Amino acid sequence: MSAGFYFGVEVFLNGLMAGVMYSLVALGFVLIFKASGIFNYAQGVMALFAAMTLVGFQNGQVPFAHLINTIFGTELHHFGWHLPAFVAILMSLGVMILFAYIVERFILKHLVNQEPIILFMATIGLAYFMEGFGDLMWGSEIKKMDVGIPQGGNLWIEESTAFLGGDGFYGFYLDTLDIYATVIAAILVVSLVVFSKYSKTGRALRAVADDHQAALSVGISLRTIWVIVWAIAGFVALVAGIMWGSKSGVQFSLSLIALKALPVLMLGGFTSIPGAIIGGMIIGVGEKMFEFLIGAPFLGGATENWFAYMLALLFLVFRPQGLFGEKIIERV
């Protein structure tokens, strides 16, 4: 086999793992959409906010330091401690659960029975509020995230695959962080699917997603379920924030990964948890392979920017509910 073929395989594998990273964000969308029919525009910002909070806790930053300093003329910035990653992650999770409660208490509660477009607008508002609030709380500078996940090329894989190719091939280059992300995403998806299928709360979640009135009549409290759903989505946002933050730093552009999750959702279906993962992989592999085989040689490159959206558009035409979305059953 030629080195070119192996290079193609490497592109394929890297695409697969890039796709998993998109899926992590898409997963948060699916959870909230399934349970409440809300397209949560704020999912990307939630990931950014979670990542900022985590870094802030880890480095012992004083929240709202700038605000406090301006009002009281103090010079606060750090508490002077460094928390272990594990403790900081738990604390950030606590913040995301609190955030879920606040969203339900101050936004969703007042918008029960409203049109989906109104709820969508509310999440846009929420997204911009959180963006500003996050900056106010933790400062807007670019931060480095380090929770102990190793990064860079995985030497072991490189060395043990080097024999495959000829002279021009030195083994597959795979980022260790991407491998971690893949494993974590797999665990996350399996546990979410099992939770939603086989647990009492999961059944209640699906019930609420299906019919609000009926859910109330069998004794399900909508408000409790919404807090649970947003808390889980917050947890997923935290995981996505950790992965993306470790990869490319914690900064504003992190919130834009939400846009990459959109084509993933159209492929996988807005209501399918496994669909979010498969959709992500198809997009990831598709855009890398397209760039490698067609984009770079024939189209002058940079096809990765638009390929995912074109693919999503094709899917919308031929299979509007996505690959795994709930079939649209209409009895007439």
Add this chain to the structure above:
Amino acid sequence: MSNVETYTTPDGRTIGAPVMEMKNITLRFGGVVAIKDISFDIREGEIRAIIGPNGAGKSSMLNVINGFYHPQEGEVLFHGKKRGPLRPYQIAAQGVARTFQNIALFKGMSTLDNIMCGRLTHSKTGMLSHVLWKGKAEREETENREKVEKIIDFLEIQTIRKTPVGRLPYGLQKRVELGRALAAEPSLLLLDEPMAGMNVEEKEDMSRFILDVNDEFGTTIALIEHDMGVVMDIADRVVVMDYGKKIGDGTPAEVQANQDVIDAYLGVAHD
């Protein structure tokens, strides 16, 4: 008759103390009065029918009982105690289950899962123990499953247990909805037009199930129905509503002889 503490029906069942008492209920939507000063009770072990022409306020009454609507005036007594303005899910937890006129099932879920949802009020274990899937939660799930299987057998829907209910024909969906309500082992079962849109055969089946539920489990049932023939056959007592007001209350025979009821159903001659 409604003043008697207990009485025995012709087929030998004992009708006991009131489960639910409605006292001077008035419900308004803006300027429209949907229910006007209505009082009646539902007694333990009976099948109580609420009938009346379209727009009489029957469904609104059911919605008051299960907490979707809160009346502006009057009070609701449940097992003799005054009930505050509770949310529907809290009332469900107290043992009031219901079905809907336009079928409100979880369409994407299987028959089995739908009926399992009816058991939610009976499950005490928290979310965490379910995540860990340990001991107590597992036992509880098994117990719930056994009860649900009994209901599936009872309603003769074994063949559709794995089918998503959205695909089922109308009559079967109605039956699954009844199953979900039964799964809660309710002390009061509310049925909103359980036989609407059914053919004669399906109506007979449904009537038989309702009578069996009442007979075998001793469940108190309040139902709304249009089909006078069915109501007269299965109900122990009947409330008749017209334009939000109560115009009759008593045994089917008494109600049938009531001139106001006859007028409401057949119209009054203008001479």
